[in-house]
Amino acid sequence: MTPRSTAVMFWATGVLAYVIAIFHRQSLGVSSIEAAARLDIGAAGLSTLAMLQILVYAAMQVPVGVLVDRIGSKRMLVAGAAVMACGELVFALSEGLLPGVAGRALIGCGDAMTFISVIRLVNLHFPAHRNPVMVQLTGLIGQLGAIASAVPLIHSLHTYGWTPTFMGAAGLGVLSVILLLTVLRDARPARADGPPSLKAAWAEPGTRLGMWTHAATQCSAAAFLLLWGYPFLVQGQGLDPSTAGVLLSTLTLCGMACGPLLGYLAGRFPFHRSRMVLIVIGTTTAAWTAVLAWPGRAPLWLLVLLVVVLAANGPGSMIGFDYARTFNPAARIGAATGIVNGGGFVASVSVIALVGITLELIGETDLDAFRWAFAVQYPIWALGAVQVLRYRGKARRLLLSAQPGGWGRGAGPPWGSRGNRRGHTETVGVTRERAW
Numbered sequence: 001m002t003p004r005s006t007a008v009m010f011w012a013t014g015v016l017a018y019v020i021a022i023f024h025r026q027s028l029g030v031s032s033i034e035a036a037a038r039l040d041i042g043a044a045g046l047s048t049l050a051m052l053q054i055l056v057y058a059a060m061q062v063p064v065g066v067l068v069d070r071i072g073s074k075r076m077l078v079a080g081a082a083v084m085a086c087g088e089l090v091f092a093l094s095e096g097l098l099p100g101v102a103g104r105a106l107i108g109c110g111d112a113m114t115f116i117s118v119i120r121l122v123n124l125h126f127p128a129h130r131n132p133v134m135v136q137l138t139g140l141i142g143q144l145g146a147i148a149s150a151v152p153l154i155h156s157l158h159t160y161g162w163t164p165t166f167m168g169a170a171g172l173g174v175l176s177v178i179l180l181l182t183v184l185r186d187a188r189p190a191r192a193d194g195p196p197s198l199k200a201a202w203a204e205p206g207t208r209l210g211m212w213t214h215a216a217t218q219c220s221a222a223a224f225l226l227l228w229g230y231p232f233l234v235q236g237q238g239l240d241p242s243t244a245g246v247l248l249s250t251l252t253l254c255g256m257a258c259g260p261l262l263g264y265l266a267g268r269f270p271f272h273r274s275r276m277v278l279i280v281i282g283t284t285t286a287a288w289t290a291v292l293a294w295p296g297r298a299p300l301w302l303l304v305l306l307v308v309v310l311a312a313n314g315p316g317s318m319i320g321f322d323y324a325r326t327f328n329p330a331a332r333i334g335a336a337t338g339i340v341n342g343g344g345f346v347a348s349v350s351v352i353a354l355v356g357i358t359l360e361l362i363g364e365t366d367l368d369a370f371r372w373a374f375a376v377q378y379p380i381w382a383l384g385a386v387q388v389l390r391y392r393g394k395a396r397r398l399l400l401s402a403q404p405g406g407w408g409r410g411a412g413p414p415w416g417s418r419g420n421r422r423g424h425t426e427t428v429g430v431t432r433e434r435a436w
Contacts, residue, residue, distance in 0.1 A: 006125075010121055010183075010184055010185070011118070011121055011125065013180060013184050014073065014117065014118040014121045015141050016176070016179060017080075017081055017114060017118070017180055018115060018118050018141075019142050020084075020173065020176045021111050021145065021176075022143065022145030022146050022149070023146070024087070024111060024169060024173070025053075025057075025107065025108075025145075026149035027153060028049060028053065028104060028226065028227060029050075029149070029230055030154050030230050031154075031157055032046050032227055032230055033230070034157055034162060035049065038094075039096055039097055039100045040097075041100075043356050043360050043365065044360040047227070047356025047360075049100055049101060049104050050227040050349075050352050051353045052101050052104055052105050053107055053108035054108060054222075054345050054349040055108070056105045056108035056109050057108040057111050057112045057345050058341075058346045060112035061116070061338040061339070061345070062335065062338045064116055065337055065339065065341075066197060066198055068120055068334040069331065069334035069335060073117035073118070073120050073184070074180065074186035075186075076113045076116075077114060080112070080113030080114045080117070081176035081177045083113070084106065085170045085173025085176075086106050086170075087104065087108075088166050088169040088170035088173060089167065089170040090103035090106060091107070092162070092165075092166030092170060093163065115138075115142075115341060116334055116337045116338055119135060119138070119321060119333075120333060120337070122134045122138060123325060123330060123333050124330065129267060131322065132264075133260060133264055134263075135263065135321055135322065136260055136262060136266075139259050140255070140259035141256075143252045143256050144256075146248075146249075150245045150249045151242070154242075197331060197335040197336075198335045200328075200332055200335075201328055201332045201336040204328060204336070206327025206328070206395045209320075209323050209327075209391035209392055210320035210322070210324045210339075210340040211342075211344070212387035213274075213277045213316075213317065213320035213340075214320035214343055214347075215344050215347035215384050215387075216380070216381060216383075216384020216385060216387070217277060217280045217284075217320075217384075218313055218314065218316075218344040219348045219350070220284050220310060220313055220351065220377055221284075221313035221314055222313075222344075222345070222348035223351040223377075224251070224310055225252075227352055228352065228373075229244075229247075229251075230248065232370050232374070233247060233303070235365045235370075236366065236367045236370035237298060239300075247303060247304065248307070250307050250308070250311075251307040251310055252311075253311075254308050255311040255314045258312050259314070259315040262276065262312070262315040262316065262318070262319070263315070263318070273319050277316060277388055278388065281381055281385050281388075283312065284309055284310065284312075285378070287305060288306065288374060288377065290302060290305075291303065291306050320340045321337055323340070324336040324337050324339070324340045347380055347384070351376065351377055354376035355373040355376060358372055358373040
């Protein structure tokens with residue numbers, strides 16, 4: 001095990017790179033109105049920008065997962081930071097849709113290399129029972145980038161203009177490259193024996209349980225933060241831009257507060273991880289239903305309630321990575337994490353695209369148009385919840401069949417006689433952790 005101080009230093013460096021990556025990722029969401037004017041595009045064009053960025057991100061997840069298992073986290077983090085810096089530079093100089101798409105595609109590509117690499121650092125340098133909390137802390141601290149991309153970025157756009165703002169964002173990417181090269185040390189992983197990591201990771205029901213967990217819980221908040229939340233609040237609900245920015249920051253801050261709590265609960269009560277996921281899906285559905293069904297513009301308190309509920313989406317999606325870790329050995333953790341992360345962002349890009357297509361078909365961006373557009377989320381929530389229940393059952397049956405004598409023959413659960421109630425012994429604890 002890596003010495004604690006060294007592990008924390010490596011993790012902190014990776015997390016800072018992740019903070020900057022989140023800043024790059026979210027920068028389109030709060031600049032969407034300015035982007036539409038500068039690039040001379042409508043709702044469909046804005047959807048194309050965000051959708052291509054996330055499609056590239058999602059498509060890169062599995063290849064990046066395999067690569068990080070082979071060449072290590074440092075190389076992937078440096079490459080990702082450099083590519084994102086180039087993307088922001090292109091976006092800063094863009095004056096049409098095609099250059100804008102190229103810039104956002106580069107940002108999506110570099111962003112894809114970041115989170116998986118940081119999660120691998122956590123998995124390799126921290127003890128297993130610390131992983132759920134460390135993963136949540138990674139997501140929590142990463143959201144500082146989302147905060148920086150809300151009110152400060154809006155202020156910079158209004159004060160300094162488009163090109164200086166995004167040139168400054170490119171400079172942050174260069175800073176990230178320098179820091180990673182200076183601080184992080186990461187040996188090339190040993191080549192793993194056995195079946196290919198991607199095929200083996202996909203064959204594991206727990207990996208697909210994590211994938212659907214991530215997809216069902218992340219998509220609504222991701223679409224809200226990445227593109228459609230700001231126009232919905234300003235054009236649909238009639239809020240002024242500064243109030244909309246504060247609400248987006250509130251979502252991020254509440255997510256930061258929720259993350260450690262969910263991480264602790266996932267580590268302390270692994271039996272109930274899937275129930276936590278279903279609660280997140282259910283409360284998100286209920287909050288959106290209240291806002292969309294409200295006659296006229298929703299009151300501010302209800303919009304605050306919506307963003308507070310959406311704040312649990314990000315931390316809830318992190319439970320998917322905990323499934324990937326507990327159901328896969330370290331040699332294929334990158335591939336499994338890539339599958340989980342890719343599934344979540346495919347769901348997110350589906351919501352972003354469907355909202356944009358609906359608005360384009362209606363031809364308006366008023367409140368009624370946004371109501372119809374955000375209603376596209378309901379089938380995705382339903383499918384995600386069904387698949388979580390389905391693969392939870394498959395994972396349980398696989399584990400039960402692997403226990404000699406089974407549980408139904410008087411043997412009892414495999415941790416009953418050997419582990420303490422929290423399941424912290426290595427073999428027994430992992431078996432218990434995997435059960436749900």
